[in-house]
Amino acid sequence: MEREHISAAYDAELSDLRQRLLTMGGLVEVMIADAIRALVDRDTPLAEQVIAQDHQVNGQEVAIDEKCLELLALRQPAARDLRFITLALKIVTDLERIGDQCANLAKRVRELNTEPPLKPYIDIPRMAQRASMMVKESLDAFVRGDDQLAVKVCQDDQLVDDLNEQIQRELYTYMLGEPAAISRAVKLTYISKSLERIADHATNIAEMVIFMVKGKDIRHTIA
């Protein structure tokens, strides 16, 4: 009876950890969407809000780290749970850095919003949407232990890389044609790069999930 009690409390703690990661993931997904909406709608207060939210993400990281250490120290988990908790420790770092990227991106948006728009944005919002979906799916794959979904995330990374390359090429063309556009075009290349890095973080998470599920390290083997 006592043992069942302990086990139920332990399960509740693991489930709490899962929930915290999903909450943190949900926050960064909103930040990605808002940062891009701030660009498209030229909404500087919204960009400011994203910049401010980065602190919230940082606070969540610290709390999740502490929770993981506590679980490792008090519960001395083995096998599957040990792998889950140590992965949570790594994943939370990726989520925090996605938050950093959103804040960087929003800072560029704030600068761009003080100048006339360079062009209508089509591919950047598309890229943001895909990167955000990858973040969501990588975390879903983690909490469900779904390696198939994780493989999909790794594959989607190529699409984001391709979009980034295409956007970079297009922006060079602008720079070549119109020197006055260079400063804005360079800022847009940074925004595109930030989105690519967000997708990279999601891919890192997904690769670790495949490792967790398969017990086999496919990191660095997916082309």
Add this chain to the structure above:
Amino acid sequence: MEREHISAAYDAELSDLRQRLLTMGGLVEVMIADAIRALVDRDTPLAEQVIAQDHQVNGQEVAIDEKCLELLALRQPAARDLRFITLALKIVTDLERIGDQCANLAKRVRELNTEPPLKPYIDIPRMAQRASMMVKESLDAFVRGDDQLAVKVCQDDQLVDDLNEQIQRELYTYMLGEPAAISRAVKLTYISKSLERIADHATNIAEMVIFMVKGKDIRHTIA
């Protein structure tokens, strides 16, 4: 006697973990230096070597991860050791990504070496040297538990950020003055950005070390 025996074996394992991290750090330091030497000396085979070494870094990451999981599972460490091992798990991810940055950087160098040089490189090698020193010092701070050294690394990050900004500004000027230079200048901005990201990884490591030593989270509080 038996307990002492176990304890000695455990200490040896922790010391082995420390050594592996330093070895991995030493490898990425060499990669940073070689990637930049490949740029300055227009030495494409050296750039190829850096790209190839990334696999070695990846292998070291996987081995260190496994070592950490083994220590957590079999030794059930508490307090200080627990913190050390969980930080090792996080730090190894930063080192692996520094390796990725070196490979990216070397790929840009390979491209740049097929075109006439844009300018003599002064600030980029200086920035690389500083970033490499930060990587070395952040790891030294970790294995020695030296929070003062870690604070220095965090402060040095500003110098690298400033150098990056200065290089970016200078390259814009090139782009404005000579459209034929844009493609090369953009590649150089990526190289500068990669070095800045390497310094960021070192700073992340240093912040975590301060957390380990002080037991207080200063991440996200240093301006």
